[in-house]
Amino acid sequence: MTPNIVEIDNLSFGYKGRVLHKGINMVFPRGKVVAIMGGSGSGKTTLLRLIGGQIRPSKGEVRVDGDVVHKQDRDGIYKLRRKMGMLFQHGALFTDLSVFDNVAFPMRELTDLPESMIRDLVLMKLNAVGLRGAHALMPTELSGGMARRVALARAIALDPNIIMYDEPFAGLDPITMGVICDLIRTLNDALGTTSIIVSHDVKETFMIADYVYFVANGEVVAEGTPDDLMQSTLPFVHQFVHGEKDGPVPFHYAAKNYQSELLGRVSVK
Amino acid sequence: MIKSTLHISIIRTLRGIGSRMIERTWRLGAGARLFFLTLVYSGESFRRFNLTLREVYSTGVMSLLIIIVSAFFVGMVLALQGYNTLQKYGSSEAIGVLVALSLVRELGPVVTALLFAGRAGTAITAEIGLMKTTEQLSAMEMMAVNPIARVIAPRFWAGVISMPILASLFSMVGILGGYLVAVPLIGVDDGAFWSQMQANVDFRLDIVNGVIKSIVFGVACTMIALFEGYDAPPTAEGVSRATTRTVVISSLTVLALDFILTSFMLEV
Numbered sequence: 001m002t003p004n005i006v007e008i009d010n011l012s013f014g015y016k017g018r019v020l021h022k023g024i025n026m027v028f029p030r031g032k033v034v035a036i037m038g039g040s041g042s043g044k045t046t047l048l049r050l051i052g053g054q055i056r057p058s059k060g061e062v063r064v065d066g067d068v069v070h071k072q073d074r075d076g077i078y079k080l081r082r083k084m085g086m087l088f089q090h091g092a093l094f095t096d097l098s099v100f101d102n103v104a105f106p107m108r109e110l111t112d113l114p115e116s117m118i119r120d121l122v123l124m125k126l127n128a129v130g131l132r133g134a135h136a137l138m139p140t141e142l143s144g145g146m147a148r149r150v151a152l153a154r155a156i157a158l159d160p161n162i163i164m165y166d167e168p169f170a171g172l173d174p175i176t177m178g179v180i181c182d183l184i185r186t187l188n189d190a191l192g193t194t195s196i197i198v199s200h201d202v203k204e205t206f207m208i209a210d211y212v213y214f215v216a217n218g219e220v221v222a223e224g225t226p227d228d229l230m231q232s233t234l235p236f237v238h239q240f241v242h243g244e245k246d247g248p249v250p251f252h253y254a255a256k257n258y259q260s261e262l263l264g265r266v267s268v269k
Numbered sequence: 270m271i272k273s274t275l276h277i278s279i280i281r282t283l284r285g286i287g288s289r290m291i292e293r294t295w296r297l298g299a300g301a302r303l304f305f306l307t308l309v310y311s312g313e314s315f316r317r318f319n320l321t322l323r324e325v326y327s328t329g330v331m332s333l334l335i336i337i338v339s340a341f342f343v344g345m346v347l348a349l350q351g352y353n354t355l356q357k358y359g360s361s362e363a364i365g366v367l368v369a370l371s372l373v374r375e376l377g378p379v380v381t382a383l384l385f386a387g388r389a390g391t392a393i394t395a396e397i398g399l400m401k402t403t404e405q406l407s408a409m410e411m412m413a414v415n416p417i418a419r420v421i422a423p424r425f426w427a428g429v430i431s432m433p434i435l436a437s438l439f440s441m442v443g444i445l446g447g448y449l450v451a452v453p454l455i456g457v458d459d460g461a462f463w464s465q466m467q468a469n470v471d472f473r474l475d476i477v478n479g480v481i482k483s484i485v486f487g488v489a490c491t492m493i494a495l496f497e498g499y500d501a502p503p504t505a506e507g508v509s510r511a512t513t514r515t516v517v518i519s520s521l522t523v524l525a526l527d528f529i530l531t532s533f534m535l536e537v
Contacts, residue, residue, distance in 0.1 A: 052411050078413035092408035095399075109414045 002066050005030045005162055005194045006051055011060035013043070013050060020046055022218040023060065028162075033188050033195040035205045037240070038215035044198040045089075047215075048164045051196070052084060053077040065161070082110065085155030085193075089167040091147040093139040099126070099150050100135040106157045125153040129183060145176030149183070156187060162194050163187070169201040177201075181208055202241055206230070214240065216248075300496045303417070307425050307492070310418035320423040321430070328389040328424070328491075329431030333438070335388050336381060340372075340439040343380060344446025347371055351447075352455055362461035366469040368447035369440075373470065373479045377440035379527050382486035385432060386519035390494035393424055394515040397498025398508035406499075421495050428491025429484065436483035478534045485526055490519045 006028035013021045020043040028034045036044050049055050050062050056070040063069070064080050072080060093102050103122045107113055113121070126132040129149040139147060148168065155163055165184065169177050185208040188195045199205045205212065206226035214222040214229070214237055222229060222237045229237055236248045255261070314321045351367040397420065400406050406416045444466075451457040470476070494515045501511035 054407065054410060078415075081411055081413040084411065086408070086411045088404045088408055090403065092404035094405055094408075095403070106412045106414070109412070109419070 001030075002063075003030065004028055005065055006196070007063040008047070008051075009061050009063065011050065011057050011062060013046060013055070013057045019218055021057075024215070024218075024220055026213055026220065028194055028196055029211075030161075030194050031188075031192055032210040033185060033197065033208055035197040035199060035209040035212045036215060037198075037200060037202070037205060037212055039200065039240070042215045043218065044200075044215060045166050048086070048166055048196065048198055051162075051164065052081060052086065082158065083161045084164060085158070085160035085162070086164045087148070087151050087155045087166065087168055089170055090144075091139075091151035093142075093147055093151055093154070095139050097139075098135070099131065099137050099139070099142070102139070102150060103135075103153045103157055106154065110158065121157070122153075125157055126150075128156070128187065129153045130179070143176075145172050145179065148172070148176075148180060152180075152183060152187070156191065156193075159191060160193060162196065165195065165197045165199070167199055168197060169199060169204045177204055184208055200240075202243070296500070299500060300492070303421070303496050303499060304492050306417050307422050307495070310415060311422045311426065313418045314422040314426045320419070321426045324424045324427030325431055328385075328393065328427050329435060331392075332385060332388045332431070332435060335384055336435050336439050337442050339380065339384055340377075340442035341446040343376060343439075344368060344372065344443030344448075345450045347376070347443070348447035348450035348455070352451060352457070361455075361457055363465055364447070364451045364457050365444075365462035365466035368451070369444055369466045369470050370475060372440040372443040372447075373475050375479075375527070375531075377443065378436045378479050378482040378486055379523060381436040381439045381483060382432065382490055382523040383520055385428075385435065385486075386490045386494070386516055386523070389428065389431070390490050390515045390519050391512045393428070393491070393494040394498040394501070394512045395508060397421075397424075397495060398501035398503075398511050401499065401501060402503040402505075402508060421499065424495060425491050428494075429487040432487025432490070433480050433483040436479065436486075440479065474534075478530075481534075482527065482530050485530060486523050489522050489526060493519045493522060 004027040006026075008024055008026040011021055011024045012019070024047070026034075026036075026047075036047055038044050046055070050057055051064065051069065053062075053069045053072065061068045061070065065083060067076070067080060069077065069080060093099075094105065097105065100122055103125050104118050107118045107121060123132055123135065126135055129152050131146060131149055131153065134142070134146065134150075139150070142150065163184075168180050168184065172180065181204045184195055184197065187193070197205060197209065206229070209226055212224065212226055212229055213220050216236055222232060222234050224232070230241060232238060232241070238244070239248060347368045348364060351364050351371075352361055355361045355363055355367065397406075400420065406420065409416045409419060448462060452459050452462055497511040497515045497518070498508075501507045
């Protein structure tokens with residue numbers, strides 16, 4: 001058994017002539033909560049998709065439990081995905097199924113468990129996220145935070161070795177954010193899984209992560225424990241962690257000369 | 270200067286045509302690939318037939334009302350128009366044959382397919398497009414569940430099963446509508462209406478060919494609706510455009526296929 005459940009080695013990825021990642025190296029040790037942070041559009045979610053085998057790298061490789069993801073055929077990738085659970089940004093619950101059926105979905109599709117056992121397991125998973133009482137509701141009847149918790153129950157339905165969280169705190173109120181934060185850490189420790197969190201919420205992520213990677217301009221620009229990064233003097237990390245408006249990441253998107261554009265000498269097309 | 274502007278404009282037009290051709294060819298290939306994969310991963314639709322049956326309900330049963338009401342009016346109009354022409358030649362008793370043949374051979378399969386594209390086809394495209402937009406298909410993929418086997422194939426077979434049943438119902442209700450106008454309203458002889466129909470409608474040449482047409486239309490309409498949803502850009506505008514394309518492409522495909530099938534069936 002390798003000490004790191006996921007290893008990203010010299011990975012490059014781009015599409016439509018745009019380079020998103022340039023030779024990224026990361027490791028995700030078993031049982032740890034590791035965060036990938038960076039600004040919007042820095043390719044954090046794409047890294048999760050590369051780990052899940054939904055897209056192929058242009059160079060380098062991603063290894064999950066020792067297997068190179070992009071070298072697997074469809075069955076091989078599906079076999080690897082059975083070791084993973086993923087929480088999507090907006091939950092991605094199946095809107096035609098109830099809360100109960102959403103959590104039961106992977107069990108019914110991927111196992112031969114009897115319905116009575118599925119019932120017990122679903123109620124246990126929903127109890128773990130505090131929503132056993134909401135099992136009969138439909139996704140449209142849930143708040144954003146509840147939907148995220150149901151999606152989390154579904155992600156842990158088959159006790160995966162890795163749980164990937166795509167922006168788990170985005171758009172949540174402070175109380176729900178605290179609940180999700182606590183759930184991620186508790187479930188990680190209780191189930192002995194490895195959690196990979198993609199986020200740009202510094203406070204919440206630093207509270208639960210064991211190790212953090214900062215991604216910018218297609219590269220890992222900083223890494224370390226949350227305490228190390230809080231003390232970091234690197235300009236990008238400092239700007240990001242303290243939420244400064246201007247710095248290495250400019251306030252203005254690249255544009256033509258302001259004066260010339262206002263005076264109409266440059267076409268606004 | 271004028272020459273160079275003209276030159277640039279011609280190049281732009283040619284480039285536009287070329288780019289559109291490449292895009293259309295790519296979409297045709299992607300559609301064919303999805304059709305092939307749907308057939309390959311169809312096993313589950315039959316092993317877990319309840320998945321397909323559920324879709325038969327939402328595509329077929331939910332389309333029943335519009336099919337029955339339309340068929341009734343189409344049959345009544347056919348009888349009125351047919352009687353108006355036939356009486357000039359003194360053969361108004363042939364009204365039953367005219368109504369039955371028009372419905373069974375052409376109007377049943379074609380109008381049902383057009384209504385199906387508008388009612389069920391758009392619903393399928395919007396549903397699949399929204400599943401894609403809200404990452405439900407990605408979530409399924411990440412759970413190691415194949416969305417083509419679990420979502421696409423059951424809907425495809427539901428459409429293929431529903432279409433001939435709906436077309437047959439359309440023809441039956443249309444004939445009933447034609448009967449109500451021709452016999453009680455206009456006063457055509459009851460016995461002549463049914464006996465002429467019985468004598469002149471051939472089971473293999475008319476009814477079976479009509480069913481074959483509706484099966485082909487079922488494959489085309491459902492596959493177009495599924496592909497448009499599956500290929501829709503994951504935005505509100507993308508889903509809306511895909512839904513419109515479903516109706517336009519399905520309608521044109523049905524009419525073109527009808528011409529091709531009819532010419533083969535009549536051995537022209």
